[in-house]
Amino acid sequence: MTLLDSSTWEGRIFSGGWISGSGEVYDAVEPATGRTLGRVGSATSADVDKAVEQAVQAQREWAARPYSDRAAVLRRAARLFEDHQVEIETWLMRESGAIRPFAALQVTSGGADECHEAAALAGAPYGELLRSGQERLSFARRVPVGVVGVISPFNAPIILGMRAVAPALALGNAVVLKPDPRTAVSGGLAFARVFEEAGLPPGLLHVLPGGADVGAAVVEHPRIPVIAFTGSTRAGRAIGVAAARHLKRVHLELGGNSALVVMDDVDLEKAASVGAWGSFVHAGQICMASSRHLVHRSVADDYAALLAQHAEALPVGDPADENVAVGPIIDEGQRDRVHSIVTDTVAAGATLAAGGRYEGLFYRPTVLTGVPLTAPAYAEEIFGPVAPVVSFRDVDEAARLAAESDYGLSLGILTRDVMKGLALAERVPTGLVHINDQTVNDEAIIPFGGVGDSGNGSRHGGSAANLEAFTEQQWVTVRGELPHYPF
Known part of the structure; x- marks a missing residue:
């Protein structure tokens, strides 16, 4: 039937x-x-x-x-x-x-x-x-x-x-x-x-x-x-x-502008894979998307390079093609908004490490480095396949950056020291916390919701x-x- x-x-x-x-x-x-x-x-x-x-x-x-x-x-x-x-x-x-x-x-x-x-x-x-x-x-x-x-x-x-x-x-x-x-x-x-x-x-x-x-x-x-x-x-x-x-x-x-915190003790290749999924799944059109990659400064450049490699390797196109990893943005209005955020952020001083281009409604997974904290890709919800990378010096700065958002939906923390991760999470107002995972998670049996503007x-x-x-x-x-x- x-x-x-x-x-x-x-x-x-x-x-x-x-x-x-x-x-x-x-x-x-x-x-x-x-x-x-x-x-x-x-x-x-x-x-x-x-x-x-x-x-x-x-x-x-x-x-x-x-x-x-x-x-x-x-x-x-x-x-x-x-x-x-x-x-x-x-x-x-x-x-x-x-x-x-x-x-x-x-x-x-x-x-x-x-x-x-x-x-x-x-x-x-x-x-x-x-x-x-x-x-x-x-x-x-x-x-x-x-x-x-x-x-x-x-x-x-x-x-x-x-x-x-x-x-x-x-x-x-x-x-x-x-x-x-x-x-x-x-x-x-x-x-x-x-x-x-x-x-x-x-x-x-x-x-x-x-x-x-x-x-x-x-x-x-x-x-x-x-x-x-x-x-x-x-x-x-x-x-x-x-x-x-x-x-x-x-x-x-x-909405959300969720942070993925990457500490200096992680396997960077695995972390970049986790981060790519969090930012690029469903072309980033998920409220829980990993919208801010906060990375310890000692590994930030290497992490960003690996993330850019993942972004460039992902096939983008019609979901009817089984080899596609990223489908289209829902319509032209949303695509144009995403592209405007990317171009305005580059104009504000960020570096385009991958992506930043589109064909029709297909927007390439994008990685931005050196992102100013006032730039739109960092400060706003993007709702597109864009991963801004910002470095931090220590746990205190990571906590401050993660918490300095009007949104409070999801938080991911990647670290070998899970107790350090839990302690960090206690300092960030958020509805969801995932230690050693990206921010996009949901199950029918769990209470789901955010705080603040989320x-x-x-x-x-x-x-x-x-x-x-x-x-x-x-x-x-x-x-x-x-x-x-x-x-």
Whole structure:
């Protein structure tokens, strides 16, 4: 069976079934070739209103069903991701520009694993007994929030969408998902097909591709009390402000400018390989990318030379070619921004050790050395395959450089002395720390999130974080008989 047969979804949105949206139908474009992959339906704020009305009604019955029913749907969804892995990952490759290994990781880890974990979450403990000074049973329990709004990005659309969609559904909520319009099929309509085939009752999942107006309608709708957003810091800040006006809870996973610290006691060849992966995987279009290589000055030149060798050796091109290591940038606007950051940084005094050029949307992996701390490639999130290298004198300077960023998402430290690495990590505000690994790491079972401009803490992954994210805490007391009051 073909899961994503275009006759099902082409020109439609998913909201109580496959329907025509109120927005304009548009082309899904393959960034590697410029070819049209299909015609995608889009929504407007009117569609958001209709979706929420259905979701509110459907959610009540869904929450009242036995947890085992919800778990069964999530387990079937996981199997569907597994059974249709090649088909879904091929769509990811063509629509997002991911190479096949990264696309496969998204389907297995972001699709199947998230659903398996969510299935277990449906039956997890959800409350605790509380002491009371009165003669009564007192306890706290977690109850669904109702309708969860999810706004997901283009770069890893399955992982970054499903990690909110799956646990929200498992805990008894309905979901309104607005995927990035550039990856609406692999990051949205594929979800609709998976859950449709898994037997999710109608009205619980709505997939509404669209622009910023649709996202704003989701954020501002009075019947959506919780928003899970993954995207840029600029957009996340605006969403946080809008949500605050409506007294909503928001889970923000935003940008990063993560440091990879390389100490002087490492195997430099291995370290350069680790650093190349952290900066160049998926053309650097990952929030956790190793964006600042902080290297001890005694080995900085050698490390940079090895990193440049790795960069020049990586084949760049159409992900349909199995020999490709780096695919395209998502679109011209993002490519031009990346190139502007590189050229402005060179103009500020940095040296171009590798890359710095492109053909179409294919940007060569780039290494910059002698980067001034005020240059854009060091100070800003790049979201492209660019590795700025900066040297440090000692651990104190490494800690200061790593911590001097408005972002705080991920940190990698490469050293033979792991205790020194842990001590260094304690001095850097960050949501994630990886000793002897690069900064791009994620699993369905771990709490994920950043601090500072990278977000408002761990909001996804693991039972505790997901319960906190997608439920409300309710206090309940029970007496055996009516109390006596002096009124």
